[in-house]
Amino acid sequence: MEELQELFHRIEDLIPFNRYLGLHAESIDGDGAVVSLDMRDELIGNFQDGILHGGVISATLDVVGGMAAMVKAVLREGSIEESLQRLRPVSTLDLRIDYLRPGAGTRFTARGFTLRAGSRVAVTRMELHNENDELIAVGTGTYIYNYV
Numbered sequence: 001m002e003e004l005q006e007l008f009h010r011i012e013d014l015i016p017f018n019r020y021l022g023l024h025a026e027s028i029d030g031d032g033a034v035v036s037l038d039m040r041d042e043l044i045g046n047f048q049d050g051i052l053h054g055g056v057i058s059a060t061l062d063v064v065g066g067m068a069a070m071v072k073a074v075l076r077e078g079s080i081e082e083s084l085q086r087l088r089p090v091s092t093l094d095l096r097i098d099y100l101r102p103g104a105g106t107r108f109t110a111r112g113f114t115l116r117a118g119s120r121v122a123v124t125r126m127e128l129h130n131e132n133d134e135l136i137a138v139g140t141g142t143y144i145y146n147y148v
Contacts (some may be wrong), residue, residue, distance in 0.1 A: 015089075021056060023063055030075060032113030032124075033067035035060065039106045052103030057137050060110045061097060061126040065141035066090045068112035069122035073145050076117075088146040093121070097139045105130030112141075120145055 021043070026034040037043075037060055045053030069090050112126040126139040 017059070018063060021059060021063075023060060025067070026109070028067065028071060030071065032111065033064050033071060034112075035064045035067070035110050037108045037110070039108070046102070049102065049104070052105070052108065052136075054097075054099060054103075057099065057103055057128055058095070058097045058139070060108070061112070061128055061137065061139040062092055062095055062141060064110040064112035065095070065124040065126045065139060066092065066112075066143055068114050068124045068126075069117065069141070069143040069145075072114050072117035072122055090122070090143040090145055092141060093144050094142040095139065096141075097137055099137045100135055103128075103130070103136050105132065105134075105136075107131040108136065115140075 021037060022040065023035045023037055026036050028034075037056075039050075039052060043053055043056045044050055045055070066089070073090070108128055108130055110126060110128045112124050115123045115125055117123075122143050122145070124141045124143065126141065128136045128138075130136055
């Protein structure tokens, strides 16, 4: 799984939007992905209470859901190098986010795991927690694999 970690750190560096958000891949394995995000002024949506913007929450859950979907595709290919030659980043087909409480906190962790992965489409489930392990939002995403 060390190769898988390295692959996703490379992808993390290649996507400017993820860098802007400050997303960091914490762990990647056969069960899914975990990313973290530190609160910054640029990410505040409710300026009176210093609450994380809903769009940042949605984007973070989309990223970790896509990473979880890609894990299944990479593992199906058999080798990281084969995956890099054939597989392009996944595309989001559908995304549903349920905001459960305000995004208060200084550090957030998003976890994504695959519910089902077919040959072209994967469905994932995601959760976002703050540093006190309070559940902020959940999501379900559907992603399509892009092969060359």
